[in-house]
Amino acid sequence: MNEPLISTIDLHHSFHNRGTVLAGANFQLFPGERIALTGANGAGKTTFLHLLVGLLKLRQGEIIAFGQSRKSEADFVEVRARAGLLFQDPDDQLFCPTVLEDVIFGPLNLGKSRKEALAIARDTLSELGMSHFESRVTHQLSGGEKRMITLASVLSMQPDALLLDEPSNALDDQAKTRLIKTLQRLPQAMIIISHEQDFLQQLATRWVRLEEGKLISIPETPQAT
Ligand SMILES: Nc1ncnc2c1ncn2[C@@H]1O[C@H](COP(=O)(O)OP(=O)(O)OP(=O)(O)O)[C@@H](O)[C@H]1O
Numbered sequence: 364m365n366e367p368l369i370s371t372i373d374l375h376h377s378f379h380n381r382g383t384v385l386a387g388a389n390f391q392l393f394p395g396e397r398i399a400l401t402g403a404n405g406a407g408k409t410t411f412l413h414l415l416v417g418l419l420k421l422r423q424g425e426i427i428a429f430g431q432s433r434k435s436e437a438d439f440v441e442v443r444a445r446a447g448l449l450f451q452d453p454d455d456q457l458f459c460p461t462v463l464e465d466v467i468f469g470p471l472n473l474g475k476s477r478k479e480a481l482a483i484a485r486d487t488l489s490e491l492g493m494s495h496f497e498s499r500v501t502h503q504l505s506g507g508e509k510r511m512i513t514l515a516s517v518l519s520m521q522p523d524a525l526l527l528d529e530p531s532n533a534l535d536d537q538a539k540t541r542l543i544k545t546l547q548r549l550p551q552a553m554i555i556i557s558h559e560q561d562f563l564q565q566l567a568t569r570w571v572r573l574e575e576g577k578l579i580s581i582p583e584t585p586q587a588t
């Protein structure tokens with residue numbers, strides 16, 4: 364049987380002035396899966412993804428990613444290189460002056476040559492229909508444009524798994540359709556957080572809901588979140 368790429372055992376997390384957010388979350392992401400992660404606003408979905416990649420400190424429970432239990436910052440540096448996180452807010456992700464520099468940053472950082480990185484960045488932008496944005500100034504882009512560019516910068520790292528925090532936010536119908544097609548074509552396992560049922564329905568192979576700090580399996584056509 365396939366080993367999970369990422370799993371959590373009895374994960375807990377609380378914030379000082381909020382209290383318990385995760386209260387024993389158990390989870391597994393297997394190769395080839397596209398998991399729809401749903402849950403009310405404030406349920407802890409973003410918190411969960413941030414714990415998986417070590418952006419929040421693991422205090423209680425276990426995270427096993429790519430075959431190893433992950434605890435130290437060095438462990439999570441590797442997890443972040445292999446699990447591409449798309450931030451819920453694109454402004455947390457874009458930090459270079461121009462689009463091309465942002466998209467090329469990941470592959471360069473992973474040790475690709477400038478030529479290779481450029482080819483990957485251009486292919487990725489083209490796949491997303493964003494080639495003509497190469498020279499644009501990132502902070503001047505619209506919300507939906509920023510969303511597509513952040514996706515390009517995550518995909519250009521060619522990660523083994525994708526952790527997508529509300530990828531369809533701010534996208535118009537055309538961009539959303541293109542995104543669905545792109546994600547359907549990708550071989551990587553992914554977690555997709557979204558409040559949009561129709562978007563998730565076109566992608567998800569399994570549905571999970573975060574409720575009262577736990578991750579529960581739900582049927583394919585759940586109630587609106
Ligand atoms: N750094 C923080 N300090 C204190 N409370 C926080 C912090 N980050 C998140 N929270 C709180 O933890 C809870 C979970 O937040 P989180 O962002 O994970 O929710 P979410 O399920 O992603 O919600 P949404 O659907 O609105 O994006 C919320 O009540 C939020 O206010």
Ligand SMILES: [Mg+2]
Pocket residue numbers: 408409410451528
């Ligand atoms: Mg969130």
